[in-house]
Amino acid sequence: MSIKPLIEKVAIIGAGPGGLAVAIALRKLGYDVQVYEKAKDFRPVGGGLGLLPNGLNFLAAIEPGIVETIKNAGCEVSASVVKNTQGETIRTNPVNRYQDQYNQPLITIWWWNLQQILASKLPSDSIHLNHRCIGFTQDDDLVTIDFEGGKKVSTDLLIGADGINSAIRKTLIRDGEPRYLGSMSWRTVIKYHQELLNASELAFVKGNQDFMFLLNLGNDYIYWGYRQSSSDYLPSQDAAAVKLRILEQVANWGESLQALVEATPAERIFESPICDRLPLKFWSQGRVTLLGDAAHPMSPSVGQGANSTFEDAYELALCCSQASNIQEALSDYEQRRIPRTKIMQERSALGERRYFTSAHEADAQNMEEHLQMSREQFQDWVFNYKP
Ligand SMILES: Cc1cc2nc3c(=O)[nH]c(=O)nc-3n(C[C@H](O)[C@H](O)[C@H](O)COP(=O)(O)OP(=O)(O)OC[C@H]3O[C@@H](n4cnc5c(N)ncnc54)[C@H](O)[C@@H]3O)c2cc1C
Known part of the structure; x- marks a missing residue:
C-alpha cells in the first residue's frame, strides 16, 4: 500500500513576487506546484521596488545566483539623495555601506522585471495566466479552488499570494476593505x-x-x-x-x-x-494559508512589502518540509512570521503618518517599544534577519 505524502500538490494564487518566490522554493523541495494568475499575459506593469539586504538574503537562499541576475536587470544604489522641490540636492546619504554591514546591496528594480526573472525560474507550463480565483471550499482531504468562468482545481495546499485585495483572504478571514x-x-x-x-x-x-x-x-x-x-x-x-x-x-x-x-x-x-490592513492573529485555516501582501499588507514607507514577502516564501517552504502534518506546518509558519510582520506593518503605518506630521506630533502618542526604535536600530533589526 502506498501512503500519500503529507503534501503533494500545492496551488498558489498570484504570480507576483511572493507567489513566484514561494513556487520556486517549494518546487526545489519536490512539491508539484502550480501558479494561477488573473492577468491575461505578463505585461510591463507595476512600479519600482527597492530590494534590501533581508529580502535579497532570502531570495539568494531560495535561488542561488538570483541576486546577480537582479543586479544586472536593475540598478545597484550607491547613494540616496534628498532634494528640494527645485531639484537641488540638500543631502546625500551613502548606502553602499549596506554591502559591508549587511552583506547585500540595495537594488532598485521594476516590479515587472523582477516578475520576469522569478517566472523564468519555473517551467512555463506551471504558470496559468488568465485564471482569476473567486474563492475556495475545503474538507479534511482537499481544497477546491473556484475560478471565474467555472473552472475548478483541487489541491492539497492552497497559498493565497494574491495581494492586498486577496480573494483568498476574503474567503478565509472576511475582514472587509483595506x-x-x-x-x-x-x-x-x-x-x-x-x-x-x-x-x-x-x-x-x-x-x-x-x-x-x-x-x-x-x-x-x-x-x-x-x-x-x-x-x-x-x-x-x-x-x-x-x-x-x-x-x-x-x-x-x-x-x-x-x-x-x-x-x-x-x-x-x-x-x-x-x-x-491591521495585523491578523492567524493567516491559515485547514489547508489554506496567506503570504505577502495578502497576509500583511503595509504602507511602502519602510520599503518592506516585497522584501518581507521573500522571507515568508522561504520560511513557508521550510515549514512544509519539516512538519509532520499540514496543521503543524502552517502553525509553525504563522509563529515564525506573524510577530515579525506585525512590527513591520505597525512601523510602516507610523512611517506613513510621519511623512506628513511633525515627529513631535507622531511621537506624542503612547508607543510600543518597536515604534520607538531609532531608524538605525530598526534597520539593524530588519536587515540582520537571515535565512
Ligand atoms: C507606491 C508603492 C511603493 C512600493 N515600494 C516598495 C519597495 O520599495 N520595497 C518593497 O519591498 N515593497 C514595496 N512596495 C510593496 C510591494 O509592491 C508589494 O509588497 C509586493 O509587490 C507584494 O508582493 P505580493 O506577491 O505579495 O503581491 P502583489 O505584488 O500584489 O502580487 C499579487 C499578484 O496576484 C495577482 N492576483 C490578484 N488577485 C488575483 C486573483 N483573484 N486571482 C489570481 N491572481 C490574482 C495579481 O495580478 C498579482 O500578479 C511598494 C508598494 C507601493 C504601493
Missing part, C-alpha cells in the same frame, strides 16, 4: 533620459504635504512616485485628469521635475490610495 492611511499615490515607470540624479542614486524630493521618489531602474528606465497627504481618497475621473492634477500640484516645482511628469503618457500613471 484601511486608507491618509495619502494618495501616483506612480509610473518610463524610459526617460534625465539629469536629475546619477545612474546609481535614488532621490527623495521633499515637498510640503507631498513628496516624490525617483528610482533609477537601469537601462534609462526611471520610476517616479508622487504622494500627497489627503484626508479622503479622491479618485480622478480619467487618465488625462490624473496627469493634469499632478501637473497642477507640482506647478511651483523646478523645471526638470515638471518635465518628468510632462513627458509621462497620461495612461501610464497609476493612481491609488495608500492602504494597509
